[in-house]
Amino acid sequence: MRVSVPKEPTGRLSDAWRYCVGTGRFELALRRDYQDSLALIQREIGFRYIRGHGLLSDGVGVYRPYEHRGARHVHHSFTYVDQVVDAYLDLGIKPFVELGFMPAELASGDETVFWWAGNITSPRSWPEWADLVRATVSHLVDRYGLDEVRGWPIEVWNEPNLKQFWAGADQDAYHRLYELTAHTVKEVDAELQVGGPALAPGAGDWLVRFADFVASRDVPVDFVSQHAYTTGPAQHVPFGTHQRLAPASRLLEQFAGPGRQLRGTALAGLPVHITEFNSSYRPDNPVHDTAFNAAYLAPVLAAGGDLVDSFSYWTFSDMFEEVGVPTALFHGGFGLLTHRQVKKPTYHLYAFMARMGELLLARGQDHLVTRDATGRVAVLAWAPVDLTEHDAAPAGYTLALSIPVGAPQGTAFALRSSVSDEAGNAWAAWSAMGRPRSPDRRQLDTLRELAEPARRHQALPIADGRVDLDLTLDRHEVTLVEITAVADETPPWWDGSRILGSGNEQED
Template sequence: MRITVAEQPVGRLNDAWRLAVGTGRFDLALRRDYQDSLALVQREIGFRHIRGHGLLSDGVGVHRPYEYQGRRHVRHAFGYVDQVIDAYLELGIRPFVELGFMPSGLASADQTVFWWQGNVTPPRSHNEWADLVRATVAHLVDRYGIDEVRGWPIEVWNEPDLKDFWQDADADAYHRLYEVSAHAVKDVDAGLQVGGPALSPGADDTWLPRFAEFVTDRKVPIDFVSRHAYTSGPAQHVPFGVHQDLAPAQRLLEQFASPRRLLAGTALAELPVYITEFNSSYRPDNPIHDTAFHAAYLAPVLAAGGDVVDSFAYWTFSDVFEEVGVPTALFHGGFGLLTHRQIRKPTFHLYAFMNRLGGQILARGADHLVTRDDTGRIAVLAWAPVDVTGREPVDNHTVRLSLPIADGTARSAFLLRSSVSDEAGNAWRAWCELGRPPSPTARQLDVLRQAAEPARRHASLPVAAGRVELDLHLTRHEVTLAEVSAVTDETPPWWDERRLLGREPS
């Protein structure tokens, strides 16, 4: 069935999908490959904020206790913080600040998480923690200016509902930490944004209402609510990796919407909701992240997520990431849109396609999103349905559209189509065909970069009665961007293609 797309917009495409993106721990941003990767992402996609763990962990060196004249003192040092944030701002991206994890010199116990051992215990002294938060936020304001830092959300901790991330998953202890932290932030400036509780997708439905009740009863500042979303099941471990089943992508949208459902009728009901992490698998070693399936799986989420939430941050922009250790191969199932050495994955291209969409929504459906920009260019994002069981993948799927052309004088339109699929724009598939080299040679890297390019084609389409008929035939796990623009024919009157090889016209 052909879908007739209306001439008038049915809505605006918001930028919730690009408001933030995730990253590996804070101090990884000091590395050249990290900054090269982020520069590429910003050039082709353009996120507004970046969020990661470990700002206050020992590797960044902010909290520095010492003894002097028989007394304990603390020095706050921001050399690494400055280098990282300076680099972020130069690349056109701003911090989404996460307050965590606990510096060892302030920790109440030695429980840690990740290969790099972020401490996840409450502070020995809440007063000293408050001093640390105030000093850090005040430094950011002094260095970057209050108007700038007021635009940086500040989130308190990460997934305190999980024992791995917060000792005993103690809600009361987290509420105390949030209260101290929020007041410390507001001590610096009342206009700064602070929020939480950054709950995991597995948090029970009582966590968020109890948090809302606590901050309301005690009049604790809160400017936004945050949680995370993933759709993978239990990990099936293999050496240096995992496999997991996946719920349908609709489950992500349901998780995005859950904070508003749980907070309905509370004092927090109207606050912005930020999904500060989302992906399919919660593991950084699941090969599904590297595949074309993954791009097609997430396409409907990117197309519709902004309808239910204010921001949803893909976890993460790059495979420069070491939560379970240093990766053992170029493609290792990392979260990133890019591998090490800046090989684009199919999901990178999904985001790059989103960046090419216009602001006016003309039509949307289960397999497509049609937009128009201020120049009249129409951009269609379309995707093949996926089967999360893997038993019945869709090999052929067609989206048929009748598109309005704003220029009433145009006789033709130019089509530029870019696609990724199992067979195109899929560097992971090429890597497999090369024998899965853990550390590709320079030539192999060149091959992978070429294989990562989307398939591109172009055509001239006739305009009849102000419309173009467009049939998008999609192969397995294909995501495509079709851009259609009216053509102004400026061919000179003497041009005759029959003379291209010197023949005289008959």
């Protein structure tokens, strides 16, 4: 059955999908490969904010205690902070500030998380923690200006409901941390945005208890944050993980969770930011590298903005070392890009979204249709995935649309860009190469070429202001079709049959 797309917009397409993107720990941004990757992302997609862990961890070197003349002092150093934030702003992206983890010499214990040992314990000196927060936020304001930093969300810690990220998953201790931190941020300037609690999925009533606590203590909260993933327990193999996936609709259910839980509380109606989301929560799950991942997440990008103010893909690049230095180019990393800027299929899902128009015409279980101010119509379509038979998911999925265009008759030019199991899939090409752990320059060039979407074009006849678009989608395909009415400027003397000099030799 052909779906008739309305001529008039039904609203505007939310850009919540591009509000923020995740990154590896803060100081990784000092590396050339990181900055090259972020520059590419910003040219072709263009995120507004970037969020990652470890701003206050030892690798950034902000907290520097010392002794002088028998007295203990603390120096706050922002050498690396300045370099990273300057680089972000030069690339057109702003920090979504996460305050964590604990500097080792300020920590009350030695429990850490990740290969790079982020300390997850509360401060042994709460006044020194407040001084650290105050100094950091004040420095950002002094360097970048109050008007600028007022626009940067400041999030307190990461996933405190998990014992891996906050010692004992002690909610009372987190409440104390949040209260002190939020008041300290507001002491710098009352209009700075502070929020949390950045909960991992499965937090139960943590968010409701957080809402009750901040209301009872009159603690400032400007936004609420949570994370969303859909994979089950990890099945470990050497340098990798496999997991079962829940349907992608479960991500949308998680997006909707904070608004539902906070209904009737003092935090009802606050902005909700999903500051991490992906299919798997593991940085070594090969599903991230596949075309399946792109098709799986397509309906989430298409509809997620109706539920939250932002949802941040975790992460933009495989420059990420939570479980150690990666052992191969493709290793199941979170990134839209591998090291050395090889694009994954999910990268193209985002690049396709970046080419959608602002006006929403239609949205279905397998498609999204928009129009921009120039009249260009963009169709994003995806083949629904099969979670039960991943290796036997059907190909040949069909979709028929009737599309309104900006002319009553004539022809329209349609440009189609596609990624699938076969097209625009560097992971599949790398597998066919024998999975070289460290591809040489020639192999890298080949992978970059094969990572580009397959492109084709066609002329579509316009009848009564519409064109018929018939799509057959390959296995795990995500496709973008851009349609513009043709203003024909062919000169009257043009005759394609004479390109090789045939026809009437007498000059017209």
